[in-house]
Amino acid sequence: MIELTRVSKRFGDETAVNDISLRVPKGEFCALVGTSGCGKSTTLRMINRLIEHSEGDITLDGQSIGAYDPVRLRRRIGYVIQHTGLFPHWNVVRNIGLVPRLLKWSTADVQARVEELMDLLGLPVVEFSHKYPHQLSGGQAQRVGVARALAADPDILLMDEPFGALDPITREKLQEELAKLQARLHKTVVFVTHDMDEALKLADHLVVMREGRIIQQGSPLALLQHPSDPFVESMLGGLERGLKQAALTRVKDHMTSMGPTLPAQSRIPVNFSLRQALSMMLRDHTDRLTVVDQHDVPIGDLSLRRVIKEAQLDKGSIRE
Amino acid sequence: MSNALGAVQARKQAPQWRWPLVWVMLLVVSVVGMPAAEPLFHWIEPDARQVVYDRADFYVLLGRHLLVVGIAAIVTIVVGVLAGIAVTRQRGSDFLPLVGQLASLGQTFPPVAVLALAVPVLGFGTLPIIVALMLYGLLPIVRNTLAGLQGVEGDIKTAAHAMGMTPTQILRQVELPLAAPVILAGIRTSVTINIATAALGATVGASNLGDPIIAGIVNGNMAYVLQGALTIALLALAVDSLFELLQRKLHSRLSAP
Numbered sequence: 001m002i003e004l005t006r007v008s009k010r011f012g013d014e015t016a017v018n019d020i021s022l023r024v025p026k027g028e029f030c031a032l033v034g035t036s037g038c039g040k041s042t043t044l045r046m047i048n049r050l051i052e053h054s055e056g057d058i059t060l061d062g063q064s065i066g067a068y069d070p071v072r073l074r075r076r077i078g079y080v081i082q083h084t085g086l087f088p089h090w091n092v093v094r095n096i097g098l099v100p101r102l103l104k105w106s107t108a109d110v111q112a113r114v115e116e117l118m119d120l121l122g123l124p125v126v127e128f129s130h131k132y133p134h135q136l137s138g139g140q141a142q143r144v145g146v147a148r149a150l151a152a153d154p155d156i157l158l159m160d161e162p163f164g165a166l167d168p169i170t171r172e173k174l175q176e177e178l179a180k181l182q183a184r185l186h187k188t189v190v191f192v193t194h195d196m197d198e199a200l201k202l203a204d205h206l207v208v209m210r211e212g213r214i215i216q217q218g219s220p221l222a223l224l225q226h227p228s229d230p231f232v233e234s235m236l237g238g239l240e241r242g243l244k245q246a247a248l249t250r251v252k253d254h255m256t257s258m259g260p261t262l263p264a265q266s267r268i269p270v271n272f273s274l275r276q277a278l279s280m281m282l283r284d285h286t287d288r289l290t291v292v293d294q295h296d297v298p299i300g301d302l303s304l305r306r307v308i309k310e311a312q313l314d315k316g317s318i319r320e
Numbered sequence: 321m322s323n324a325l326g327a328v329q330a331r332k333q334a335p336q337w338r339w340p341l342v343w344v345m346l347l348v349v350s351v352v353g354m355p356a357a358e359p360l361f362h363w364i365e366p367d368a369r370q371v372v373y374d375r376a377d378f379y380v381l382l383g384r385h386l387l388v389v390g391i392a393a394i395v396t397i398v399v400g401v402l403a404g405i406a407v408t409r410q411r412g413s414d415f416l417p418l419v420g421q422l423a424s425l426g427q428t429f430p431p432v433a434v435l436a437l438a439v440p441v442l443g444f445g446t447l448p449i450i451v452a453l454m455l456y457g458l459l460p461i462v463r464n465t466l467a468g469l470q471g472v473e474g475d476i477k478t479a480a481h482a483m484g485m486t487p488t489q490i491l492r493q494v495e496l497p498l499a500a501p502v503i504l505a506g507i508r509t510s511v512t513i514n515i516a517t518a519a520l521g522a523t524v525g526a527s528n529l530g531d532p533i534i535a536g537i538v539n540g541n542m543a544y545v546l547q548g549a550l551t552i553a554l555l556a557l558a559v560d561s562l563f564e565l566l567q568r569k570l571h572s573r574l575s576a577p
Contacts (some may be wrong), residue, residue, distance in 0.1 A: 075483070083473075085478055087498075088498065099484060285371075
């Protein structure tokens, strides 16, 4: 668990981070969102002491980070940055194995761990082991960056706009893989981004920052439903908010059981979002979809009225 | 497959050795065979009684020349690289401008002036020329060490730091290997310049390949001057091409094999 209590950071006269408090429980994915210069990266770097905070308390599992030796602390925390920071003179295997080697693992253990991670991140060992960073595409390089961060199996993972420099298609793919990875590994993640869609897609807990302060924090759905001020609302996409909210709501929670009427032509898998359902309705010029399970067996109905009604009902109660 | 690959690499590497070999062999031939070229030098300097410099054997002069340049190079490399490292650390950053300026100052001083100043203090002989070469050769090494270390991308250093590497580990495993090609280029410049500059040592009694040149100028014997100049030029070319080879080796080791 990471806990920041009334933390501030001043550079000379300038206050980069101003009196923020934040709690990230074990296994939770927390996204810090804001425009550039809002202090989100500074906040991230204070957690692994790349930057020392000026005021307040930062604790990991209840112990103040000041009590740790900074070098030991960092070896326990995974870190991923935008331009990967891979060492250009080391091949993929050596780059990934960095932290385990620093921790003096045996050569065999390091090798086994590196191969396990390459497997996990979809980097075939035979193909990539001996490649150098300049021989990788942006997406591949960032996979290596994530593998390096995970190498010593840290509980905490800090990610500083890790997908910011990637093309949209690669970015989306890596976002999906990160979500899957997180569902498997349950790391405590702090993720910095200026891309609200990315944050909404990945985060359990969303923190909106502006000029060094936290403006609002909560679950993505809670923020979408009740943005506390116009800035948060504009960050959340203004009029697009309805669609973003729909993107976070599953078809499963809104379908009705199969009625006596003939099933509709268009079929939507049960684990899709309401946003995808709406899109399908627009595409197929229909106001009714048949919901199917993973074996393509019809299990329910979803009507446009249902989608709209449920969305309205949600306004009152915050659901996740 | 690895055999085929090895063969391709061997074929690619063979020409790399060609020029260093050519220059080293020409150097050896000229040093050993200088007396044999007497007829040629007679033709150049028909009036002189003596046309091949014979107060010392050329290989002895070459050895002394190399010794002077070598000692100066080792000292400048150690001092220059260490100074460059020291002022790029956080604690030494206050001295960064000072060291840069001192190194530049060393090179603006003409070596002859250094010799003139050093002789009264250090006496005649080899020591003043070593001091002059050290001062003169320091700048390229300091400058390139600074450029090399400062050229390492900030992201890479941040990542190294964030992964939990200690400052010493970052320096040895990340910064120095990445700066090595630039530092080596500085050493190459420094040593090559100093091979030529070392000839000035002959004026203060440090016997080396400058001797025939000085003797030739004093006696008006062009053949002597030519012999000294030719040997120094071949030595400079040989050493320079060896450095080039080293740089290429380093480059291929740092990038993909």
